[in-house]
Amino acid sequence: MQKVLFRHCDPAxxxxxxxxFEMINDCVEAFFADHLAWPFEAVHGExxxxxxxxxxxxxxxxxxxxxxxxxxxxxxxGRTSLGLAFAATCGEELRFTxxxxxxxxDAAGKPTPWPAHxxxxxxxxxxxxx
Amino acid sequence: MQKVLFRHCDPAxxxxxxxxFEMINDCVEAFFADHLAWPFEAVHGExxxxxxxxxxxxxxxxxxxxxxxxxxxxxxxGRTSLGLAFAATCGEELRFTxxxxxxxxDAAGKPTPWPAHxxxxxxxxxxxxx
Amino acid sequence: MQKVLFRHCDPAxxxxxxxxFEMINDCVEAFFADHLAWPFEAVHGExxxxxxxxxxxxxxxxxxxxxxxxxxxxxxxGRTSLGLAFAATCGEELRFTxxxxxxxxDAAGKPTPWPAHxxxxxxxxxxxxx
Amino acid sequence: MQKVLFRHCDPAxxxxxxxxFEMINDCVEAFFADHLAWPFEAVHGExxxxxxxxxxxxxxxxxxxxxxxxxxxxxxxGRTSLGLAFAATCGEELRFTxxxxxxxxDAAGKPTPWPAHxxxxxxxxxxxxx
Numbered sequence: 001m002q003k004v005l006f007r008h009c010d011p012a013x014x015x016x017x018x019x020x021f022e023m024i025n026d027c028v029e030a031f032f033a034d035h036l037a038w039p040f041e042a043v044h045g046e047x048x049x050x051x052x053x054x055x056x057x058x059x060x061x062x063x064x065x066x067x068x069x070x071x072x073x074x075x076x077x078g079r080t081s082l083g084l085a086f087a088a089t090c091g092e093e094l095r096f097t098x099x100x101x102x103x104x105x106d107a108a109g110k111p112t113p114w115p116a117h118x119x120x121x122x123x124x125x126x127x128x129x130x
Numbered sequence: 131m132q133k134v135l136f137r138h139c140d141p142a143x144x145x146x147x148x149x150x151f152e153m154i155n156d157c158v159e160a161f162f163a164d165h166l167a168w169p170f171e172a173v174h175g176e177x178x179x180x181x182x183x184x185x186x187x188x189x190x191x192x193x194x195x196x197x198x199x200x201x202x203x204x205x206x207x208g209r210t211s212l213g214l215a216f217a218a219t220c221g222e223e224l225r226f227t228x229x230x231x232x233x234x235x236d237a238a239g240k241p242t243p244w245p246a247h248x249x250x251x252x253x254x255x256x257x258x259x260x
Numbered sequence: 261m262q263k264v265l266f267r268h269c270d271p272a273x274x275x276x277x278x279x280x281f282e283m284i285n286d287c288v289e290a291f292f293a294d295h296l297a298w299p300f301e302a303v304h305g306e307x308x309x310x311x312x313x314x315x316x317x318x319x320x321x322x323x324x325x326x327x328x329x330x331x332x333x334x335x336x337x338g339r340t341s342l343g344l345a346f347a348a349t350c351g352e353e354l355r356f357t358x359x360x361x362x363x364x365x366d367a368a369g370k371p372t373p374w375p376a377h378x379x380x381x382x383x384x385x386x387x388x389x390x
Numbered sequence: 391m392q393k394v395l396f397r398h399c400d401p402a403x404x405x406x407x408x409x410x411f412e413m414i415n416d417c418v419e420a421f422f423a424d425h426l427a428w429p430f431e432a433v434h435g436e437x438x439x440x441x442x443x444x445x446x447x448x449x450x451x452x453x454x455x456x457x458x459x460x461x462x463x464x465x466x467x468g469r470t471s472l473g474l475a476f477a478a479t480c481g482e483e484l485r486f487t488x489x490x491x492x493x494x495x496d497a498a499g500k501p502t503p504w505p506a507h508x509x510x511x512x513x514x515x516x517x518x519x520x
Contacts, residue, residue, distance in 0.1 A: 006289055006300050007282050010396060011403040011454055012178045013304075018151035018397070022267050025148060029266055040266050041325030044273075048142045055185030061239060064401055065301030109191060136270060136419055136430050137278070137412050141324055143271045143434075152397050159396055170396050171455030174403075194271055195431030272438045278415060281408035308402045315445030321499060369451060 002026075004066040014061040021054070024086055024098055027070050036118055047106045052081070056098035066090045077122040080104050080111035132156075134196040144191040151184070154216055154228055157200050166248055177236045182211070186228035196220045207252040210234050210241035262286075264326040274321040281314070284346055284358055287330050296378050307366045312341070316358035326350045337382040340364050340371035392416075394456040404451040411444070414476055414488060417460050426508055437496045442471070446488035456480045467512040470494050470501035 002023055010016040032049075033039040043049055062068060068088050075083040086098040106112040114122065132153055140146040162179075163169035173179055192198060198218050205213040216228040236242040244252065262283055270276040292309075293299035303309055322328060328348045335343040346358040366372040374382065392413055400406040422439075423429035433439055452458060458478045465473040476488040496502040504512065 005286055006304075006400060007285055007406060007408070009401045011174055011399045011401065012180075013401045014178075014180070016155075016397060017181050017184070018148050018155060021148035021151055025146075025267055026265055039325060041323075044141055044266075044324065048144075050142075050144070050191065051147050051188060053185070053187040054147070055183070057183040058181060061180065063301075064304065065299060135416055136434075137276060137415055139271045140266060141269045141271065141273045146267060148267070155397055156395055169455060171453075174396075174454065193431075194434065195429060271434055272440075274440070276415075277441050277444070278408050278411035281411055285406075285408060304401055308404075310402075310404070310451065311407050311448060313445070313447040314407070315443070317443040318441060321440065 002068045002070060004062050004064055004068060006064060009064045014063055017056075017058060020056065020058075020088075020096060020098075023068070023070060023088075024054075024056075024100070025051075027072050027086065028084065028102070031072050036121055038115070038118055047104065047112065048109075049102045049104055052101045052103050054098060054100040056096055058096045060090075060093055060095050062088075062090060062095050066095075068095060074122065077114055077119055079113055082114075082122065132198045132200060134192050134194055134198060136194060139194045144193055147186075147188060150186065150188075150218075150226060150228075153198070153200060153218075154184075154186075154230070155181075157202050157216065158214065158232070161202050166251055168245070168248055177234065177242065178239075179232045179234055182231045182233050184228060184230040186216075186226055188226045190220075190223055190225050192218075192220060192225050198225060204252065207244055207249055209243055212244075212252065262328045262330060264322050264324055264328060266324060269324045274323055277316075277318060280316065280318075280348075280356060280358075283328070283330060283348075284314075284316075284360070285311075287332050287346065288344065288362070291332050296381055298375070298378055307364065307372065308369075309362045309364055312361045312363050314358060314360040316356055318356045320350075320353060320355050322348075322350060322355050326355075328355060334382065337374055337379055339373055342374075342382065392458045392460060394452050394454055394458060396454060399454045404453055407446075407448060410446065410448075410478075410486060410488075413458070413460060413478075414444075414446075414490070415441075417462050417476065418474065418492070421462050426511055428505070428508055437494065437502065438499075439492045439494055442491045442493050444488060444490035446486055448486045450480075450483055450485050452478075452480060452485050458485060464512065467504055467509055469503055472504075472512065 004015055008015045008019040029040045068090055070086060070088045073085045081101055081103045084100045084102065088095045103111050104114050134145055138145045138149040159170045198220055200216060200218045203215045211231055211233045214230045214232065218225045233241050234244050264275055268275045268279040289300045292303065328350055330346060330348045333345045341361055341363045344360045344362065348355045363371050364374050394405055398405045398409040419430045422433065458480055460476060460478045463475045471491055471493045474490045474492065478485045493501050494504050
């Protein structure tokens, strides 16, 4: 759960949309740490998982003080890539959805296969992650 | 021209992609001020122009110190919306592209027709804006 | 507790210090919501509590993945102002300290006395808040 | 000159003060690039220049669309440190002042003497930099 904080909001009193991408990135970082047991601080010793593409649709505005729940789903892993889907709700109301593709790269920035323990985990679950 | 600054970059030494969306927003803000003569600070007295959807493809990473040129193109205006296309290059190299739809809304957040002088300007030019 | 996230860090792999001020602001926002029962989203309907001055000393760098505990203390409230002191630790190690003065202002930006229930609460406790 | 942009502003329509520290950091980065001919992207190949302490006094609020001029002054260089002073004005009006101490460190984070060409330049001028 992410409360919409003062720092997320613009002069119109609603979330400035680049802040949503920071929330999405925090969500992916939490997914790697809590679910894949491969925290970004470990990933970044040997490579990175940059976002190759991302799209988002903002259906309803979110205001300062709103409580957002951001859920993450993923598809079956590609050899070096992974598709992610996000949905943010406030109560029953859908606020935004997003889809992205991330890529596992080595220290030189070259796409490289997911580590075995990560691939195994990504293959096993095809369910939800909130 | 936007130099990639220290504050744009992540521990991998490359631009953290939410910062690209801040650059894109700055670009739209400059387009409204310099090209449409309707600066955001005037827009926001009476309404707003929120982004309804946006997608981006990051083709090559950008590093601290790179000089990016971000260009903006737009389509013919809809009644209340406008499609925008962005391309960022460093020298000859394409770094990322993005497409977005913005909507003109009134103070209550309801889509509302573009002001006549803005519509006229958006209709007249269908060219480039850097 | 605030884990140092990817988005907080700079190309040197350490926290970019303006992000510390965002953490400090989040801390003040949580203090108002949880301790004073006067959340920022309520404050901002009728005024604001801008920071008039702030100073910080960064004693040790913090790295991606570190767990910071940020504590907030406050002095006795002035008529319209309040002094705050912050300390961030990681385990036993002190990472940074900061002091600020915030001011209660009305919708026109004029300093205005703290509401009675806020003053009463600020006067009663002179202890710690983490 | 830094126009106050949409992304700098908070729900109160004024600059969110952590954004001022980003402006200050951009100013230091420009000073190193343009005045010391030692751009941050070169500095960070071999070390860094972290901020050890900073204080700021916000005298007047700045609003979306304001044109700020941020000036930087520095004292005589210490062996490994440097004192900086900043003032931001909008027209004739002083908006904020700040003072900081930065330290030259090597790749291991240990304070290390300024390079000769940097020390020489810092010693020679004791004037203003805008």
